[in-house]
Amino acid sequence: MKALAWASAVLLAVLTGVFLIFQGLQDFDLSEYESRPIVFSFDGYSVAGTLHLPQAKSPQPENPALVLLVHGDGPADRYSGGGYLPLISSLLDSGMAVFSWDKPGVGESDGNWLSFSMEDRARLAATALATAREQPELQASPTGFLGFSQAGWVLPILAEDPAQGDFFVIVGGAVNWLHQSGYYTRRRLELAGASSTTIDKALAQTAKDGERFLDRDFSYQDYLDSGMDKVPMPEDRFAFASRNAAADSTTALARISAPVLTMHGADDLNVDPGFNSGVYRKILKDRNPANRFVILPGATHALLRAEAFNYQLEGQMPDWSKALFTVLGRRAYAPGALDTITTWISAQAVPARDRPTSSDRSN
Secondary structure (H helix, E strand, C coil): CHHHHHHHHHHHHHHHHHHHHHHHHHCCCCCCCCEEEEEEEECCEEEEEEEECCCCCCCCCCCCCEEEEECCCCCCCCCHHHCCHHHHHHHHHCCCEEEEECCCCCCCCCCCHHHCCHHHHHHHHHHHHHHHCCCHHHCCCCEEEEEEHHHHHCHHHHHCCHHHCCEEEEECCCCEHHHHHHHHHHHHHHHCCCCHHHHHHHHHHHHHHHHHHCCCCCCHHHHHHHCCCCCCCCHHHHHHHHHHCCCECHHHHCCCCCCEEEEEECCCCCCCHHHHHHHHHHHHCCCCCCCEEEEECCECCCCEEHHHHCCCCHHHCCHHHHHHHHHHHHHHECCCHHHHHHHHHHHHCCCHHHCCCHHHHHC
């Protein structure tokens, strides 16, 4: 009897594991939803993306909320190399439509994302929104943006104009570019086991280097001659950093009346969660009663479970961690992360006829 009970327990554990693996893998398969390729023009270039609608084999929900995804740093395609898929699945299961596109120069999009300022990126996102609103199912839909990391400088520019969206979700956003750079440097050195003296010297040098990037006369040759990086960045990356080093969203945030949700992982290694969430709260807490500022325990920069997925760069993630992400799917996110996002967006999903127009800003 004991042997039979043991065998039954093992079989149950195996079946449970197989079920959970299958469930996780399903989060990477969007074939059950209607998908629609969309190509639009921006500054003379072709930008390609995909619109996903929340149901395929049954009538679409009337006026589903539309969520547009805005990338963080790096050469991201519309699915961020597959990393967005569990999030997109969760949004679709909540009855929302999702639109995301390849960054210029990535995938099927023309151009070069490194030639963009944050203002350029905001104009691109606004163009994507206008294009998506042309779809028959979405013309009366509430619409908004969900952006990651570097999108923390993009979304506030968009949100200054109420006509550009009914809601804005900023995940892992930083308010000031140079402050974020200092925090990133500190955490990198701490992880490497550097002494406090070494860290202090490095932070002082990082601040000095940041000030040089604010100087418009600081050329790429000056950068190479300075030796500030052991492995110099390519010239187009240098130009991108110079163009955006002064990024600071405080002025734009103070003009926002639309609902904003900010989310940070408590274990974020890239962006200071306490500092930035505090700044968002200070500026936005009285701007709209729906505003929320969440620091999620045990969560990374991307709101994943810190115990398995906490790395500063995607390239640092070992194969076992990547495999685990594929197995877990949406369960790779820290508890409460996706529920918080979908519940909050649903609460902001008001009919498009109630959406404020640009002229309302002066009233």
